[in-house]
Amino acid sequence: MNNNITPSITLVGGGLVGSLSALLLAQRGFQVDVYERRADMRLADISAGRSINLALANRGIFPLQQAGLMEQVKPLLTEMKGRMIHDTNGDCHLHPYGQKAHEVIYSVSRGDLNKLCLDAAEATGKVRFFFNQRCTKVDFATNTIELEHSETGSISETTFTRILGTDGSASAVREAIHQNTSNYHKIxxxxxxxxxxxxxxxxxxxxxxxxxxxxxxxxxxxxxxxxxxxxxxxxxxxxxxxxxxxxxxxxxxxxxxxxxxxxxxxxxxxxxxxxxxxxxxxxxxxLATVRCSPWHYKDRALLLGDAAHAIVPFHGQGMNCGFEDAWELIEQIDKHENDWEAIFKDTAEARFDNGNAIADMAIENYIEMRDSVNDPVFILKKSLSFELEKRFPNHFVPRYSMVMFHRLPYAEAYRRGKIQSIILDELVSNISTLEDVDMSLAETLVKAKLNPIAL
Ligand SMILES: Cc1cc2nc3c(=O)[nH]c(=O)nc-3n(C[C@H](O)[C@H](O)[C@H](O)COP(=O)(O)OP(=O)(O)OC[C@H]3O[C@@H](n4cnc5c(N)ncnc54)[C@H](O)[C@@H]3O)c2cc1C
Incomplete structure (x- = not known):
């Protein structure tokens, strides 16, 4: 255990997760330095990288609320109530995401949200952003990082006490952690x-x-x-x-x-x-899934966001999951105060199974979106899911809703989702309409196989 009091934290990467993490840490009193490889997107006309807009859902909203940012985020959002399916003949039909008025997700510009987080972090007076600084090496023997200026190519070094890798799917911090540990790292x-x-x-x-x-x-x-x-x-x-x-x-x-x-x-x-x-x-x-372990190095380094778990985009959860990581870190800081080895280890442990679960669900959702949405059996199961949620709200919540509208851990949503899928398969076998479903069998199965849900 290390009880050094550490007022400063270094972040590599000032994207969505890095800029929100910097803000949350500054609000807890830390001095934060962020090294970002790109130019300052608030000054330069650069793409925010990758997708232009993203789906923001409940899990991502919660950390933004904790940071006090939601009132500023709201004007950036466009509500999306469901999937509008376009058939080849031009017909369109809306499949609602949920069945309650608040069960919607939001489209938000990646650049606008990132700029808002950068501004809010800087406004605390505790966060310094160094742009055009690409981290090329992290040395845990000397606690230094090597930085290359993206425009001039000049090389410099700086020291750190604790470092967070918020540098995305090709993370340099991840590389350094894995050079110093027995590791696995799969792309x-x-x-x-x-x-x-x-x-x-x-x-x-x-x-x-x-x-x-x-x-x-x-x-x-x-x-x-x-x-x-x-x-x-x-x-x-x-x-x-x-x-x-x-x-x-x-x-x-x-x-x-x-x-x-x-x-x-x-x-x-x-x-x-x-x-x-x-x-x-x-x-x-x-597109690729990145799975790796460990996500931390002693009391010195921790990975958050895509650096730890890049996933495919089909559940619209990569950023949402990264924001949850950032909030988990804050909760562990509150719990362990200055025991940084415990803070980093417990943050990684709390998030690891969840990262893997959403990675798997994201791949499954690609098949659902591109393939199943028009399949009559899929549509019947979707209607039945809503009906079971209405009748047995303490036991059955559709998996999509658990992931998008609640903060139940992803791993638990995945586990319950598998059981629910078996129940749905049994209830729809040999029938074609909702009216034909044997609801007394449904009640028996749901109550026997699913423990009450803690949302
Ligand atoms: C097509 C597509 C659609 C998506 N749609 C959604 C969606 O709808 N909803 C959702 O929640 N998620 C979505 N995602 C996922 C989401 O984009 C990521 O999960 C999210 O951007 C992760 O944030 P991050 O800060 O961890 O990483 P990034 O956004 O990758 O940010 C990393 C930052 O680190 C910087 N950096 C990288 N390397 C270095 C280095 N060596 N030194 C210094 N700086 C460095 C980068 O310039 C960048 O600013 C989508 C992804 C894609 C590809």
Missing amino acids: EPLGHSYKELTIPPSTNGDFQMEPYALHIWPRGGFMVIALPNRDKSFTVTLFMPNTGPVSFESIDSESKVKSFFEKEFPDAIPLLPNLMEEFFQNPTGH
Whole structure:
């Protein structure tokens, strides 16, 4: 146990999780230095990286509330009540995410949210951001980090007492922890990538589709989604395999893009005026799950956010999960005060199984979004889930709702979700409508197999 009183903490990475963590730590009285490889996004016209907008849900909202930021975040949000499914023939149907008025998720601009967290952290007077500083090495023998200036290439060094790796999926801090520990570190490529496109506002400045929904064009092995932006545009993302008959490798010419969209997404074509330029000029983003252990090094270093557990984006939970990590750290600081080995170890332990659970659920949700949403049995099970939640709210909550609208640990949501899935399979076998479900069997199964839920 180390009882040094440490007023200063160094963060590598000032993205979403780094900037919110810096704010929360400053509010607990720490001096925080953050080294960020990119330029200051508040001054330079740079992309915030990766997806332009993100889905914010209950788990991400809670730490923002604890930081006192929600009133400033609210004007940045667009409510999404459900999935708007686009069929190939152009028909659309809304599948609500939940069954209560507050069971919605929110689209938010990554850049706007990141800027808000940077401003709020700086306004505490306790946080210093050093931009254009890429961490190239962390040395635990000398407690130094090596930094390379992203524009000039000049190299400098600085010392640290405690370091947090909030430097995303290719984390330099993770690399250093794993050089000093017996470790495992797996990168599991999904084999699918993504491309961002834009539906601009209409000529009269309005949304071109229903704004209060997450739009999905599910097509089996691939899909398109669209999230609304405050400027009344939509950010559209095409997800498809890297190789194979329908893939980023095979669709490699304007004529192939044209015929692919005409066949699969005909209703989207008139909404995408810059399809060709965007398809060929925008980068193709690769998707992978990062699993590693340990997430901490003695009383010196801890990983948070994507640095510890990068996941695929199909549950819209990567940032939400990273914000939960940041709040867990604060709770462990409150609990253990200056015992930093316990703070880091217990934060990592509290989050590890949850990180793995949401990683698995995110992959499963890709199959649900691109493949199952139009399947009649899936739709029947979804309606039955809502009905069981209505009848037995203390026992049965649909898995999507447990993940998106509650703060039940992910691992518990995953565990309960597996049991619920078996119950649903049994109840819908050989029937095709909700009215045919044997509700007394449902009650017996739900109460026998599911302990009361602590939400
Ligand atoms: C297409 C897509 C859609 C997504 N949609 C959602 C969604 O809807 N909802 C959701 O919750 N999540 C979503 N995510 C996941 C979400 O983007 C991440 O989980 C989140 O950005 C993680 O935040 P972070 O701060 O841990 O990492 P990052 O956002 O990657 O930030 C890391 C920061 O560290 C900096 N950095 C990296 N290396 C170094 C270094 N060596 N030295 C100094 N600085 C460094 C980077 O410049 C960056 O600013 C999505 C991801 C993708 C790819």
